[in-house]
Amino acid sequence: MNGGAALLPAAAPFLGFARHLRKFGFSISPEQVTGFMQAITLLGPRSMRDIHEAALAMLGPAPDRRGEFEAHFRAFFHGEIENLVEAEGEEETGIKDDVGEQKQEVDIRRDDESGETASAAERLGLRDFGRGQDALAEFRRELPAALPVRRSFRNVRTHGRAKLDLRRSLREIVTADGDVPVPLFRERQLVPRKLLILIDISGSMKLWTEDYLRLAHTVVQAAPGAEIFTFGTRLTRITGPLRLRGRKQALARASALVEDWDGGTRIGPVLLAFLSVPRFSAFARGAGVVILSDGLERGDHAEMETAMRRISARAWRLSLATPLAGDSRFRPQTAALKAILPVLDDLVDGSSLSTLTKFILSLAQPAPNAEHMWNERA
Amino acid sequence: MNASAEQIAASPEAIAAALENARYIADEGLATAVFLAIRLGKPLLLEGAPGVGKTEAAKAIAHVLRRDLVRLQCYEGIDAAHALYEWNYQRQLLAIRHAGDQEIDIYDDRFLIDRPLLQVLRAPERRVLLVDEIDRSDHEFEALLLEFLSDFQISIPERGTLTAASQPVVVLTSNRTRELAEALRRRCVYHWIAYPDAGREAAIIMLRAGDVAETTARAVAKAVGGIRAHPLAKPPGIAEAVEWANAATMLEKAGSPWPLAFRRAIGVLIKDEEDLSYIAPELDRIVEEALG
Numbered sequence: 001m002n003g004g005a006a007l008l009p010a011a012a013p014f015l016g017f018a019r020h021l022r023k024f025g026f027s028i029s030p031e032q033v034t035g036f037m038q039a040i041t042l043l044g045p046r047s048m049r050d051i052h053e054a055a056l057a058m059l060g061p062a063p064d065r066r067g068e069f070e071a072h073f074r075a076f077f078h079g080e081i082e083n084l085v086e087a088e089g090e091e092e093t094g095i096k097d098d099v100g101e102q103k104q105e106v107d108i109r110r111d112d113e114s115g116e117t118a119s120a121a122e123r124l125g126l127r128d129f130g131r132g133q134d135a136l137a138e139f140r141r142e143l144p145a146a147l148p149v150r151r152s153f154r155n156v157r158t159h160g161r162a163k164l165d166l167r168r169s170l171r172e173i174v175t176a177d178g179d180v181p182v183p184l185f186r187e188r189q190l191v192p193r194k195l196l197i198l199i200d201i202s203g204s205m206k207l208w209t210e211d212y213l214r215l216a217h218t219v220v221q222a223a224p225g226a227e228i229f230t231f232g233t234r235l236t237r238i239t240g241p242l243r244l245r246g247r248k249q250a251l252a253r254a255s256a257l258v259e260d261w262d263g264g265t266r267i268g269p270v271l272l273a274f275l276s277v278p279r280f281s282a283f284a285r286g287a288g289v290v291i292l293s294d295g296l297e298r299g300d301h302a303e304m305e306t307a308m309r310r311i312s313a314r315a316w317r318l319s320l321a322t323p324l325a326g327d328s329r330f331r332p333q334t335a336a337l338k339a340i341l342p343v344l345d346d347l348v349d350g351s352s353l354s355t356l357t358k359f360i361l362s363l364a365q366p367a368p369n370a371e372h373m374w375n376e377r378a
Numbered sequence: 379m380n381a382s383a384e385q386i387a388a389s390p391e392a393i394a395a396a397l398e399n400a401r402y403i404a405d406e407g408l409a410t411a412v413f414l415a416i417r418l419g420k421p422l423l424l425e426g427a428p429g430v431g432k433t434e435a436a437k438a439i440a441h442v443l444r445r446d447l448v449r450l451q452c453y454e455g456i457d458a459a460h461a462l463y464e465w466n467y468q469r470q471l472l473a474i475r476h477a478g479d480q481e482i483d484i485y486d487d488r489f490l491i492d493r494p495l496l497q498v499l500r501a502p503e504r505r506v507l508l509v510d511e512i513d514r515s516d517h518e519f520e521a522l523l524l525e526f527l528s529d530f531q532i533s534i535p536e537r538g539t540l541t542a543a544s545q546p547v548v549v550l551t552s553n554r555t556r557e558l559a560e561a562l563r564r565r566c567v568y569h570w571i572a573y574p575d576a577g578r579e580a581a582i583i584m585l586r587a588g589d590v591a592e593t594t595a596r597a598v599a600k601a602v603g604g605i606r607a608h609p610l611a612k613p614p615g616i617a618e619a620v621e622w623a624n625a626a627t628m629l630e631k632a633g634s635p636w637p638l639a640f641r642r643a644i645g646v647l648i649k650d651e652e653d654l655s656y657i658a659p660e661l662d663r664i665v666e667e668a669l670g
Binding site for chain 1: 390406407410411413414417418420423425427453454455457459464465467468470471474475484516518553554555556557560563564565566567568569570609611652
């Protein structure tokens, strides 16, 4: 179909702008483009401001990509070929979501060199994944059935041994002209809880991150509600790339997204940053949260303690798996670990895939809380 | 009296002025979005942090259009019976018993309970629909709503399909605790309500609070802006700022000098114990700076 014939030449740039945005990973439907043009007609347009506002209202960029959107708008309509640097500079901890951040032509740089975090200097680097034997296949088969469950708020029809479904039963009675047929029952369904895994990818965890990412990929494949983040000096959501079925491609894409491989750690600030994004912190609500980290925080651990307490208040179960616990002499004795121990539900060994998969499979089973367990061992 | 929606929404400026008459100060972006939503007949999706006045905006829009606001509060598990319609089974049963041998239409209007979406559909020129906190509902309900918002019609199997006589005005709000379906976003006119700048917030406080001096309103707006810059679990919204201004004014009249009045009234602004202890050492400096 060629509807372009009826289009005024003056309207061409607006169509072009939508195409331009699509190239940069904004999802914009034809319906939105028509709406955009209708809006411009309705508004006059009396000035560029009208066009700008119509674009904001009708093309509706997500708030976290607003800065990028503005830059594209200026570049397209005002011809400002500026260095597209992201506008959100006020954040101390970089947060990155995996929603279509496609860096094809424009290089979006973050320059946030803050002096106060010099100890945790960011070392940006990319890593390569690919190798990997299939010890995880069994874990993947078992996980869906082993996930912890909660009762849903939605009722489903069921047979017998449940609550009477008054609404449907009465409806049946009405259709049967007042006769009482078999009563119908309803029941609240059991739905799997979400699983939230936060992976520490700092330098001290270097030996394990590769295994952890493979595990994360398997979890995303097996559990539909799972969310995966990596953190070091920044926070990166990598759930999207991990949804790819092929492990090799998924890990390659995820590792390209993460920018702070093998750098320093700022567990406290990063976790607080995680909590300050409502959409992210909602992932933790009622979820099984597993943090894969050695818990070695540089400097003051007060922020880490606050963050852990807040996550613990939201989560259904908060577990810390540390590779250090693989050593039988390990005791939670660092100040940071001691401080967070009371809010942890589990503090377990994360030194190998087999112990970790076993732990995740046992999440649904009750266990004594971490403080109690470790005090007994001491 | 009954000016049509189009006459009221003559231009974004007219909308902004009308909203201000309804005691709601809208920035240019919001006025434009409201204007477009009314004139293009699309739903208006408002997103923003809690307490920036999303629901208030919907109330103001209803007031400006001189229509009733029908509010549908979303929650997990909300379904068609809460949102669309429901049959009144008890009355149907009674009617059947009462009728005896006579013929009776048990799918009469008498037995139909209108829920918000149907109420709006029946009288689109008299009502504005507010679907509040849609991010709390689950995906099933979002899909149901999508159907309603695209065609503005509801199918009742016993009665056939009801279609709106004209495009109803629909406002959706979301706190963005989760991503909404792309299809829903696409269908709507979108506006992100940010926290207002200090000048606009002062104006809002003046408009909303009882009797607060202009200098107080300005100081409150500035201080609240400073407090929001800190990473709090619950950043104070506009309603809290208004309360704070009111409370501080009241304390000042009762004899507390200025900086102290602000500090004493902090409980109405920050309602989280952890945030309170976090902000406490900074508070004096922020208030002093704001008082200038």
